[in-house]
Amino acid sequence: MFLALAAAETYRQLTEMTIEDMLAQLDIAREQHYLAEDEVNTQVDQLQADFRAMASNIARINAAFRPSVPSPSVPSIPTRSPAHRSNVSRTQPSTPTRTGINQPAARRAMSSAPTSPSLPSTIQSPTEPASSFTVYPGSRKPAYIVYYGNNAQSGFFMLGMGRTSLVPYASAICDPDDRSQVFKGFGDPGQALKLWNEFSQSKAAEVIAQKLGDNECFVLIEGVNPGVYKTRKNLIMDGLVYGGGVAVRYVGDISGAWAHLNKCKRDGRVKKFAARRILF
Template sequence: MASSPTRLDTPARRRRNELIRLAMMSETDCEETDLPNNSTQPDRQALFEQVLKRGEALAQTQRNLLQNEVQRRMAEELLLDLESQVKDNIDELTQQVNEVNIQAAELKRAIAMPTPQSTPTRNRILTSSAPSMPDPAKTRPITPLSTPIRTQAGSTITPSRPPPGITLREEDEDEASKGDPIYPGSKSPAYVVYIGKEGKHGVFYAWSTYNDVIGAFSIYQPTCHTHVIRSFSTRQLAHQFYDEFLESGIADLLAEQNPTKDERFIVVEGVAPAAYKNRKSLIMDGLQFRGGVVYRYIGTLEGARSQFNKWKAQGLTQKTYDHRTTF
């Protein structure tokens, strides 16, 4: 005995059967249909076809709505990505403009300013190519709930200025009131290179090498989009930020692996806790040139954001500073 064919109970078939059932019910109730009691077989067939067409039109409308929703979500993701790219391009352009201005000032000052008689202090340079073992007494553990470092910038100084209308002379100023020296070719007394050539980083007291002072330009290349530098108004502030960057273990984290296209970074403690798409964005936006607690994430930026949101929902993230620091 041959077996009966298997019935395909699919959603489309169930919808079609339901429409046919409703059409057959309308046949027995003449008051709810446009057909008379003596409707013929062609009339019933036309009614069935009309009901089926309406059902197919409804299904097509649902498919169109679903497709429009998918396209809307794709457009939103594309817009977010474009906004992020525009922000990065603006940051890079601003940084390049600053470097051009610094180089122009370097040429002007090298021609106009005399050579000072004082002997400048040599700065320090740390490289990540051969990192030394961290001192447990000075390095804090990288944990999601570790206490942030808050190095004091020094005692409070009440600002003051002389009465208006008097003539000021450079020789009348004492060394303490002049502040940190600014060498020819530099705009600031201190620079911190966070990412430079071959992964080098350090604090510098000049933009270009001057006498025995090694300049930041020795390891920083303005045309390289992955390099990160920051100028500071005082040497003390530069060392404060750089020490936070080192002691929080971020320099070691970046030195352990070479940059890859699929690496992201999650800041769970810092100035702006969030997920960031590359090393430059991590230092400039997430940490804002300070220290913090950071995790390296391999995957998409959406995946990194999802992981950050989970930790944030569990209360495992912390903003260490309420306001952006003035450099």
Template sequence: MTEIKKVVSHEQHTARLKAIEEALGSSINPNPAKALTPPSVLTPAPTRPLTPSLDNDLSAVFAAAVSLKNKNEVFYRAHEEAEVSHSNFNELFSAFSQEYQTPSLMSTPTRARVKGNTPLTSPNLLAPIMWTPAILGTSSTQLSPVKSALAPATINTSPEKPEETTIPTSPSTLSPRNVTWVVYLGVNEIDGIYYSWVESEPKKHDGAFYTSSGNKSKIVKGFKSHECAKISYNETKESGVLALLKNREDKQMEKFLVLQGVQPGIYTKRFEFMSTGLGWRGGIVERHLVDDVMAVEIFEQRKDEGKIAIIHADDHFLNL
């Protein structure tokens, strides 16, 4: 058998390959104008390596997240503890409310007005009549009359009722032992020392005291000697006591606080504070238009201020 070999030239072979390539290209890419770029031509996107600063930022964010988480946990634990404490407080308050009852308001206390000649006393003072000038750091000889009716005193919780002096209303009732009279408060607010007594005023006589039986506010004291009468009148006038008596009398509200005297205390009667509180001597007295409770409060304040003193208690003045 004879083998026949067809010889193909180089040009023919090249042409056939080109035809095959064109045929293959048209089937893969119908639009030859937009042929695909060979894969070897494509350039991959450049990758950016991580820098140290970015790494630090990420670490900081992570650390902040962890810290926030821890703080949230602490907050929630504190919130739970607060709720438990609040619950315990409510239980205690509820138990306390059941056992404790608010007391009802008391009515406003009223105090009956003291009648008679007994001085008002304070329940907080115990026998202040036992106070002596030495306790207060001064002696009776060092106390000089103050020319105003303001100053200290003492309350006697159980004062003895003083011996009342009868105010004469006519010459027939005058004691022959009294040779001089001191008028502390007379008709038309007159005061002075007198050596005779006249019931009415038919005509003026020097050294005579004119009175009327209708004048119930007069304050008169008879003395056995001119010397004693002068001492009493001068001391009561210089210390301002007589000036207090010239105020218009108010039997409802008038209170006399004897702060320095024979028996300091609170008095409601003019004759009483002159005879019992001062012993017809000079002293320091305050006059207030207040109720009984307020009078005691004022007296307590004077006591706290150290203005209370007993004077003229042992000089036997009335025996001169």
């Protein structure tokens, strides 16, 4: 009788748990996993430092008494740095999302770009887009965002329960063979929807939808990486990191665009958003 009551209470708690609660618990578990992995990396780094110090002491002793005896070399201890985690897929447990799709492997989008000589290191001027892999409309990704498609259209698409294709079909507003268009597939539908809401409601989306002239570029004033960007893809991938922000079109050369950004910074208008971890 007691077991039956306990089972009934557990079932009641599960039925009352919303999809948002499940997603929140998944985010907490994933963050705990990252923290534990970082702690292991710290311990490994400390072991390497201790071993190097010991090897250095042995080398000094050998040099004083037996110069011909070589000192031991430091063994290569494998570590898993944050950059390594961005390139290696991590299998996640099957967890229901907003649409009942299992979570795929997590990937972190990272970009590195040289800084402008006249700006502090927190403001970056990327020259290459962030690393990514091509995802076409109708792929197996559970969520899909078209940032700049046919006729400057944009949209968010997500797999429905029991469906095997994107509904509505993203290729209706996007041509994968057109390199001027920007689109991306995401492994986490919840995160993709949050990014889409942030992007679609921002001023950057309005600027991206406008036609860019030959002697124009984008200046990102508010975003993850404020800076000057020559193309929409650079702006979205490296500057906005697939989210929202505030950007303007600048008519003129790159040096003039950086001068404009520096003026905005002196006026206190430049705002750098916190870095985000993207699940591809």
